[in-house]
Amino acid sequence: MIRTLLMLAFSAGSALFVMPLLAFAQTSSSPVEVTGKFREYLDEDWKRWMQEYPEAATSAGFPGQNRRWSDVSREGIEAKIHHLHESLAKLKSISRDELPAGEQLNYDLYRELLETAEEGLQYGDDPMPFRHVVPFNMWMPMTQMGGIQQGIPSTLATMPHQTVADYEDILARLEAVPKNVEQNITLLQEGLRKGYTPPKLMLRDLPKQIADLIPDDAWKSALLAPFVDLPVGIPDRRRKSLRDRASKLYVGLVAPAFQKLYDYVCANLCAGVPRIHCRDSAAQWRRGVCVPCALANDYESDATADSRNRSLRSEANSRGNGQSHRFDGIQGQLP
Amino acid sequence: MDKVIASTGFKGSFHDFTEFLRADPRFFYDQADDLVNGYRIIAKKIDPELAHLFGKLPRLPYGVCVIPEFKAPSQTTAYYQAGAPAAGRPGCYFVNTYNLRARPKWEMEALSLHESVPGHHLQISLAQELEGQPEFRKHAGYSAFVEGWAL
Numbered sequence: 001m002i003r004t005l006l007m008l009a010f011s012a013g014s015a016l017f018v019m020p021l022l023a024f025a026q027t028s029s030s031p032v033e034v035t036g037k038f039r040e041y042l043d044e045d046w047k048r049w050m051q052e053y054p055e056a057a058t059s060a061g062f063p064g065q066n067r068r069w070s071d072v073s074r075e076g077i078e079a080k081i082h083h084l085h086e087s088l089a090k091l092k093s094i095s096r097d098e099l100p101a102g103e104q105l106n107y108d109l110y111r112e113l114l115e116t117a118e119e120g121l122q123y124g125d126d127p128m129p130f131r132h133v134v135p136f137n138m139w140m141p142m143t144q145m146g147g148i149q150q151g152i153p154s155t156l157a158t159m160p161h162q163t164v165a166d167y168e169d170i171l172a173r174l175e176a177v178p179k180n181v182e183q184n185i186t187l188l189q190e191g192l193r194k195g196y197t198p199p200k201l202m203l204r205d206l207p208k209q210i211a212d213l214i215p216d217d218a219w220k221s222a223l224l225a226p227f228v229d230l231p232v233g234i235p236d237r238r239r240k241s242l243r244d245r246a247s248k249l250y251v252g253l254v255a256p257a258f259q260k261l262y263d264y265v266c267a268n269l270c271a272g273v274p275r276i277h278c279r280d281s282a283a284q285w286r287r288g289v290c291v292p293c294a295l296a297n298d299y300e301s302d303a304t305a306d307s308r309n310r311s312l313r314s315e316a317n318s319r320g321n322g323q324s325h326r327f328d329g330i331q332g333q334l335p
Numbered sequence: 336m337d338k339v340i341a342s343t344g345f346k347g348s349f350h351d352f353t354e355f356l357r358a359d360p361r362f363f364y365d366q367a368d369d370l371v372n373g374y375r376i377i378a379k380k381i382d383p384e385l386a387h388l389f390g391k392l393p394r395l396p397y398g399v400c401v402i403p404e405f406k407a408p409s410q411t412t413a414y415y416q417a418g419a420p421a422a423g424r425p426g427c428y429f430v431n432t433y434n435l436r437a438r439p440k441w442e443m444e445a446l447s448l449h450e451s452v453p454g455h456h457l458q459i460s461l462a463q464e465l466e467g468q469p470e471f472r473k474h475a476g477y478s479a480f481v482e483g484w485a486l
């Protein structure tokens with residue numbers, strides 16, 4: 001199994017640029033000219049996808065995108081979908097037959113990626129065409145195998161950690177976490193409205209994963225991990241400044257955002273989902289197991305599942321009342 | 336399989352043997368660090384064998400990394416995370432140290448061959464280092480090929 005940030009991350013803020021329209025000659029062009037224009041199209045399209053999915057850019061080492069998360073607002077998603085349709089239309093405007101054999105293979109592979117992504121839109125799949133194993137689903141953006149509760153810390157860990165500029169990028173992304181979390185809560189709400197929920201087993205560990213990101217000892221959080229061991233090449237005074245800023249962002253913005261996500265998931269996604277009737281069509285398998293999202297596995301009795309649900313709701317309530325895991329300040333000591 | 340069992344000197348049924356594999360303490364590490372080091376030893380035994388089998392090897396190295404604690408309970412026993420030659424980031428063969436009693440030693444070798452080399456790391460890193468190909472050919476994954484190769 002492979003994991004890449006192309007599939008793990010789903011998150012905020014993109015600066016789209018308009019891809020220049022490329023005029024592809026359909027006739028009377030030499031293979032060299034057609035290949036050149038085809039490659040120009042591929043290069044521009046790649047750049048645009050990397051700008052629309054900054055986490056994927058970080059994963060691939062594409063420069064200049066490390067300060068942002070993907071924009072998964074309604075407008076942001078619409079822009080990505082528009083790009084996908086536009087990209088496929090442009091590809092189809094290229095005459096495959098005029099390309100040399102090697103480029104025809106590139107053409108066919110790229111078209112398969114774009115068409116598969118376009119087909120997946122009806123199921124809520126993310127428009128990102130560069131997928132791995134299973135496409136990301138916008139109506140079910142979080143499970144215990146993926147989502148922002150894993151994607152954000154994984155992306156922070158994957159970003160370059162060498163220079164002050166690298167750490168400024170990490171701080172910028174930390175600052176943008178609340179917006180990203182809000183957008184994902186909106187996606188969860190949209191998914192529930194549509195009647196989509198992951199199989200309950202896939203939600204079993206989700207609340208704990210979120211809670212583990214915001215432990216009592218904040219410096220044990222994976223979200224602050226990049227700031228625990230700063231490179232020795234950064235002067236002491238600067239290191240202290242970077243840590244202070246990170247801790248302020250964590251206390252003031254990041255931890256409360258994940259607290260809100262935790263409360264939402266417990267109160268709505270896992271503990272209070274009304275029974276959703278299964279649909280008959282096998283083609284709609286992506287809609288998941290249509291039963292209440294009890295935090296129980298499939299082998300537990302209903303009574304056990306009910307008991308665990310009550311416990312979960314109680315825990316969520318106590319968190320909401322500030323009785324535990326409230327973020328009043330940084331605790332713990334840096335090693 | 337019966338012949339293989341007999342060759343080990345084990346006395347008992349097929350069911351007894353599978354239970355033995357699942358439960359005998361000799362097949363499990365007690366310490367997380369020992370498990371990780373076990374994977375690292377296997378990886379370093381595999382690495383030089385590649386020279387016998389492949390004329391072209393990736394420039395990008397890989398390391399054995401530990402799956403972070405916050406997601407380990409829900410993750411698979413191991414997975415591969417691609418590196419990025421353009422960013423100077425190595426590939427990572429992530430291994431799970433959560434619940435050591437679910438990580439038998441006898442699965443480690445085959446798992447390492449799949450996730451690191453000659454499996455995912457070899458194929459994906461070579462793809463990333465292709466010259467003259469468009470970027471999507473270096474980074475996009477086609478599951479049938481990627482997982483098929485790593486088999």
